[in-house]
Every structure is written in structure tokens, then in C-alpha cells.
Amino acid sequence: MTPEDLVVIEEIKRLRYRYARALDQKDWRTFEACLAPHASASFGGGAYSFTNRTDIVRFVRDTAGVSTVLGSHHFHHPEIDLTGDDEAAGVWAMADRVILTDLDLVVEGAAYIEDHYERIDGAWTIAQTAYRRLYEVVYPHSSIAGYQITGDWFGSGGRSDLTVD
Amino acid sequence: MTPEDLVVIEEIKRLRYRYARALDQKDWRTFEACLAPHASASFGGGAYSFTNRTDIVRFVRDTAGVSTVLGSHHFHHPEIDLTGDDEAAGVWAMADRVILTDLDLVVEGAAYIEDHYERIDGAWTIAQTAYRRLYEVVYPHSSIAGYQITGDWFGSGGRSDLTVD
Amino acid sequence: MTPEDLVVIEEIKRLRYRYARALDQKDWRTFEACLAPHASASFGGGAYSFTNRTDIVRFVRDTAGVSTVLGSHHFHHPEIDLTGDDEAAGVWAMADRVILTDLDLVVEGAAYIEDHYERIDGAWTIAQTAYRRLYEVVYPHSSIAGYQITGDWFGSGGRSDLTVD
Numbered sequence: 326m327t328p329e330d331l332v333v334i335e336e337i338k339r340l341r342y343r344y345a346r347a348l349d350q351k352d353w354r355t356f357e358a359c360l361a362p363h364a365s366a367s368f369g370g371g372a373y374s375f376t377n378r379t380d381i382v383r384f385v386r387d388t389a390g391v392s393t394v395l396g397s398h399h400f401h402h403p404e405i406d407l408t409g410d411d412e413a414a415g416v417w418a419m420a421d422r423v424i425l426t427d428l429d430l431v432v433e434g435a436a437y438i439e440d441h442y443e444r445i446d447g448a449w450t451i452a453q454t455a456y457r458r459l460y461e462v463v464y465p466h467s468s469i470a471g472y473q474i475t476g477d478w479f480g481s482g483g484r485s486d487l488t489v490d
Numbered sequence: 491m492t493p494e495d496l497v498v499i500e501e502i503k504r505l506r507y508r509y510a511r512a513l514d515q516k517d518w519r520t521f522e523a524c525l526a527p528h529a530s531a532s533f534g535g536g537a538y539s540f541t542n543r544t545d546i547v548r549f550v551r552d553t554a555g556v557s558t559v560l561g562s563h564h565f566h567h568p569e570i571d572l573t574g575d576d577e578a579a580g581v582w583a584m585a586d587r588v589i590l591t592d593l594d595l596v597v598e599g600a601a602y603i604e605d606h607y608e609r610i611d612g613a614w615t616i617a618q619t620a621y622r623r624l625y626e627v628v629y630p631h632s633s634i635a636g637y638q639i640t641g642d643w644f645g646s647g648g649r650s651d652l653t654v655d
Numbered sequence: 656m657t658p659e660d661l662v663v664i665e666e667i668k669r670l671r672y673r674y675a676r677a678l679d680q681k682d683w684r685t686f687e688a689c690l691a692p693h694a695s696a697s698f699g700g701g702a703y704s705f706t707n708r709t710d711i712v713r714f715v716r717d718t719a720g721v722s723t724v725l726g727s728h729h730f731h732h733p734e735i736d737l738t739g740d741d742e743a744a745g746v747w748a749m750a751d752r753v754i755l756t757d758l759d760l761v762v763e764g765a766a767y768i769e770d771h772y773e774r775i776d777g778a779w780t781i782a783q784t785a786y787r788r789l790y791e792v793v794y795p796h797s798s799i800a801g802y803q804i805t806g807d808w809f810g811s812g813g814r815s816d817l818t819v820d
Contacts, residue, residue, distance in 0.1 A: 328493035328658035331665060335496060342567035345583065346602065349624050370806055370814035395625040397600035399566050399585060401729050402672035418675065420585075420729060420750075422600070424625055432817065434806065435727035435752070437676065457813030459679050460725040460754055461806035468800040470633040476535055476599065476626035483622030484535040487597065493658035500661060507732035510748065511767065514789050560790040562765035564731050564750060585750075587765070589790055635798040641700055641764065641791035648787030650699035652762065 334405045337413055337442055340449045345398050350478065351390060357382050360451050361443050367455035370436065389423075392479035396423035400438070411444035419456060424466070426474065434461035499570045502578055502607055505614045510563050515643065516555060522547050525616050526608050532620035535601065554588075557644035561588035565603070576609035584621060589631070591639065599626035664735045667743055667772055670779045675728050680808065681720060687712050690781050691773050697785035700766065719753075722809035726753035730768070741774035749786060754796070756804065764791035 340359055347356035360366075360378045367374045368384070375381045389396060402418040417438040424431050441453035466472045476485040505524060512521035525531075525543045532539045533549070540546045554561060567583040582603040589596050606618035631637045641650040670689055677686035690696075690708045697704045698714070705711045719726060732748040747768040754761050771783035796802045806815040 326662050326665065328496070328662060331496055331658070331661055332491050332493060334665075335491065335499075339569055342569055342583070345567055346569075346581070349583075349600070350602070369817065370811070372815050372817075397583070397585065397624050399583060399600075401566065401731065402675055404669055404672055404676075416676070418672070418679075418727070418729060420727065424627070432805075434815075435679070435729075436813065437680070457808060458806040458811075458815060459727050459808045459813070460804060461815050461817070462754070462796075462802060462804050463817060464799045464802040466627075468802070469629045472627060472629040472633070474625060474627050475597075476623040478622065478624050481535070481623075483601065483624070485537050485599075485623060485626050487534065487537075487626065487628065493661070496661055497656050497658060500656065500664075504734055507734055507748070510732055511734075511746070514748075514765070515767070562748070562750065562789050564748060564765075566731065589792070631792075634794045637792065637794040637798070639790060639792050640762075641788040643787060643789050646700070646788075648700040648766065648789070650702050650764075650788060650791050652699065652702075652791065652793060 330407055333407060333413070334403075337405050337415065337449050338403050340442070340451065341400050341403070341415070341417065341440070344451065345400055348385065348389070348398055349396055351392075353382060353386055353390075356385070358450075361445060364451055365453050366451075370456060370458045370461075392477075393427040394423060394425055395474070395477050395479075397421065413442040413449075415440040415442065424474070429465045429467050430463055431466050432461065432463050435459040436461075495572055498572060498578070499568075502570050502580060502614050503568050505607070505616065506565050506568070506580070506582065506605070509616065510565055513550065513554070513563055514561055516557075518547060518551055518555075521550070526610060529616055530618050531616075535621060535623045535626075557642075558592040559588060559590055560639070560642050560644075562586065578607040578614075580605040580607065589639070594630045594632050595628055596631050597626065597628050600624040601626075660737055663737060663743070664733075667735050667745065667779050668733050670772070670781065671730050671733070671745070671747065671770070674781065675730055678715065678719070678728055679726055681722075683712060683716055683720075686715070688780075691775060694781055695783050696781075700786060700788045700791075722807075723757040724753060724755055725804070725807050725809075727751065743772040743779075745770040745772065754804070759795045759797050760793055761796050762791065762793050765789040766791075 344359040366381045398421045400417045404416040419436045436456040436458045438456040443452040509524040531546045563586045565582045570580040584601045587598045601621040603621040608617040674689040696711045728751045730747045735745040749766045752763045766786040768786040773782040
């Protein structure tokens, strides 16, 4: 690993961060641009698989596109190896929480991700991604008496309703 | 981006990490030193705004200074751009949890932060910071029967009371 | 800090990430290789201490080795200082969650870690590690009606049972 390699690795980390930001903010144009046209992706630990960008984006928009789905996907522990001039592989730890307000459900989990990256016309893209769950749990939020959503990106413009005295 | 830029970016990341450490350990001297004198800050997704360091520190101490407030603020996904010799901009994902033991309340959330940084006398400082919530939830911890705090920085010196058999 | 220092720091970050991956995936051979033979470790905020690698690995395998223990240990905010040619010190923020399925218990917490690293035969190892809890909470997951584990690394091969309509 050289200092110049580190610059490339930083670019790839930022690709994953941009992907996460676009996903959770539902910015689908930016989301799509993070993927190679021929990208393959597997979600749900293998429950849902796709072999091109169009299908990936359609699936993610269909399941997470509505404002009743509030989620955070955090990617940690990057172990990124440059495997060619325009190719790299990465392992990440994921921590995610999704609140489905209309279904009264919270989904929380942790997983390990394996990515492959390709640089196309100078821009790094995700060419392949799949994760395997360490664990995934769900619970109805109404099971916790007094559980309230006090702020959300889409409903309140991200402003908190909580009062600090 | 050059290897030398990466060194500067690492310094700015460490500024945010030091800020978080000072905040959650309630080390207000270190916390204050992370901010520019003319810093502006907005908390609660815009609910609380301040335009100088003195007011920021006072607000944070007033709301989080007591040992009945146990919190973790984790900053992820740094996208940091150097915008001048002594200026930079950053976007971060935040995951935070605060337990208000005397109010029987847990506050958990995720947000995106936008920062501006300035280097003053060789030291990077936060000159502007604001966040917008992806979501924020609250619940009384007594709603979960058997919920117990088994260790805290201030009460037990950070030692766990949990017994491993 | 130089660009060359950053390469060394990245190697040390990856050591911690490999340690976490090995711990949560229960890959004990990789876990052991992250530690110096003379490593000392303190867990539970000082509740459990060990002064050599064999004892550390035995304790962690004894407490976390079974498939009824599902955990994620995430390490954030690295502040790593090179203190010698083959020595370094690091501070990290930890966010961890462990689900003990047979004891009906979830343990969640946040902590600060202090590490010392040594490079032995060219490979960085953890020579000393200890953490102090910001907070630690436990609750029986049966207290949340409808709480379900819908995927786990060991049980379902990391695949989610959740159905997306």
C-alpha cells in the first residue's frame, strides 16, 4: 500500500458513503450513479438478487421509496484491496435500522458486505455487492408504550419536535 | 486529491472525533477548543441555533452536562472537501442515542450533518455545523420491562455490573 | 503526520476491523492472530482482565463462542498516534450489541477504548486494550411483544426471513 493507493481507497470509501446518503435520503439519481450498468446486487442476505442496475434501482425504490420508510444504513470497518488498475474489492460491516411507520415495524440488523468495484470513465462504481446478516431483528414499535417518532427527513424536514427544558 | 490532502483530511476527521469524545465524556474544555470563536451551530434539525462559541458551549452543557444524561454520538461516512488553504467542508452521517435516566427517556436517531471548518493558528476548528434528521424516536425505557443500566461512565466509572457465567 | 504515516495508520485501522470481523463471525484463528502473544486485555470496563493471548482467546471463546450469542462490535472515531517505529497508541469509540438468544437478553452499549499496538515481524498486533463504558443497558427481548430474530449468521446462513411485499 502506497500513499497514492490510499487516495484511491479514499475515493472508493466515498463511493460507499455517497451510496448510503443517496439511499437514506431517497436521492435516486445519485443512487443510480453509484452503480455500474451491469452491477449485480443481493439484498436480505441472499433473499433478493438482481443482475443489472435497472432492476436494482427499481427494487430499492419500490421497497424504500415511500416516505413511510425511514432508514439509516451505516457502513463501517472498510477493508479495501486494489486488485487491478480499475478494480477493487471491499469488505464492510453494516449497521442498519429501518422504521416502517405504516406497518408498525422496526427492522434492525448487522451484516458483513462484500463489494467489487470498477472504475468506468474515471469514476468508481459498485459492480457487485452482497451481504450476509450477523443478525436481523424486527419488532412492532407499538409494543413499546410511548414510542414516538419526533422527527423525520420527509415529514418534518428533519427538524426535531422534542422539547429541551 | 493528493496524499498531502489526505493528511489534512485526516486531521479534520480527528477534529470531529475529538469533538464527539469531549461531548460524550463531558470534557467541556476540549469540547470548546474544537470550535471557532465565531462558530455557528444548529441542533435538533434546526430547533436550536447559536452564532458564537460561548452560546454553543453553554447550551450543550446546560442540556447534556449532568450525569443523568448518558449519550453516544457517532459520526460516520466522512465526505470532506478542501475548499481553500485553511477552509474545508464536510458531510457526515450521525447515529446518536441519549438516555435521560431521570426523565425515563431514550432518544435515538440518525441524521446528516453539514460542517464548515477553518484552520486558525494551525489548528482546525468547526466554524459551522448543522444537521437534519433522517429520523428521531423517543421512548420511555420503563416501557421495556426489565430494562436496566448496567454501567455508565459517571456512575460506575464505566465498569459493567453484568455477570458473565 | 506524513502520507507515509497515513499508510501505517490505515494498517492499524484494518487490524481493528479484522479483529471485529473475526470476533463477530467467530473466526478464532483470525482473532488470535490480531493479538500479540503477551497481549493484555480488559473487558466489561475492567470487570474481566487478562495478561496473555491464550487467556484472552479462551475467555472470549467461552463467553461468545456459541451460536446463541449474536453480536456486533463496531469501532468508530480512530485517533491513532505512532509512538515509535513499531509502536502506536489508539483511541476508539465502540458501539456494541449482543443478543443472547437462550438467556432472552439484549446487551447494548457504547464505550471508549484505549489500545496499544506493536509491530511484530512486520505485522501489527494489539498489545494492550481496555475500554470504559459510556453506558451499558440490558433488557429481556421478550419484554417487547412480537420481537423476532429474522436472520442470523449461524442459523440461517445470514439470510433474512423477512418478506418484502
